[in-house]
Amino acid sequence: MEKPDSFLNMIVQMIIIFLVSILFAGGYFLCNHSTFPLITENQQVRRMADSILVLSGNQVRAINYKQLKRLMKFNDCLLIDVRSATDYNTDHIPGAINIPASDLEPNDGLIEELSLKYDCIVTYCDNQNCMESLSMAYKLQIFFSEIYYYAGGWHDYQQSR
Secondary structure: OOOHHHHHHHHHHHHHHHHHHHHHHHHHHHHHOOOOOOOOEEEEEEEOOOOOEEOOOEEEEEEEEHHHHHHHHHHEEEEEEEOHHHHHHOOOOOOEEEEEEOOOOOOHHHHHHHHOOOEEEEEEEOOOOOOOOHHHHHHHHHOOOEEEEEOHHEEEEEEHH
């Protein structure tokens, strides 16, 4: 029959082995790139103005005037003005088409047709306080591989050119 001391030693060894196993498992869990950091590789954090956005899937990226000009020069991007038809007809960024944010239907055949021609879209509205271009970009992210919204909008474009 075993002595009580050896039984106690065996229990202590089992607890030590258990704690070391937990330590290794925790280390593996934290180092696994799909769980650490807490924002996965399919998500991205963007700091814009005074807010932080966590975006997932096809990433919606905010761009400024210089980035817009570069995209329009070197990429075949579709520029979408989400303002009202009246505002668009008054003036708009050259090359833009008008799809007012209020007119977009998720199953709209126009969007599917455009997604066959373009991989890249840029949405914009009036100014940095207008969130309709960001909202439109989110709605369209399932159709396009590159999605941008011009954060400064029409007013920034007028001032920057």
